[in-house]
Amino acid sequence: MSIIDISEVKPGSHVTLHYRLSLADGAEVINTFIDKPATLLLGAGQLAPPLEDILLGLKVGHHSTFQLAPGQAFGPRNPELIQRVSLATLRENSVIGEDFSPGDLVEFNAPGGGRYAGVLKEVGETSALFDFNHPLAGQALAFEVKIIGIL
Known part of the structure; x- marks a missing residue:
C-alpha cells in the first residue's frame, strides 16, 4: 500500500484555503478571509493558472502575500x-x-x-x-493565501 504525500500543494490537489486578491491600490476583488474558506481543485480552471502556480509547493499553514506584476495573473490587456x-x-x-x-x-x-x-x-x-479582455488583465495584483488543508 502506498502512502500519498499530501504535505504540499501539487497539480491535481484539492486545496482548502483562504485567499484575498486585491488591486495595487488595495481595493479588494475577492476575500474569503471574511467568510468560509474556498476549496479548489488545482488544474480545474477555478483559479487563473498563474495563481495556481503560486500555490504549488506550499504547505498547510503557509500564509503570505504575493505581489504580481501588471498582466502577470490575467495576462496583458489586448x-x-x-x-x-x-x-x-x-x-x-x-x-x-x-x-x-x-x-x-x-x-x-x-x-x-x-x-x-x-x-x-x-x-x-x-x-x-x-x-472582451478579462477585467483584471493588465492589472498589478496582490494575492494573499493561507493554506488550511490539502487532499
Missing part, C-alpha cells in the same frame, strides 16, 4: 479584444426589453457553443463597443 458588436447581435443575446449601460458585463453565445463576456463601453447608432 487592444484587439476591444471590438464593435452590432446592435442586432446585442439584442439576440439579451432578454427582451433589457437595457444596457456602459460598464455592464454582457454574455454572448460563442460560435460552436459556450459563452463569452465583455464589458460594454459605449452604445452607438448601429453598434456597441465592448471590451
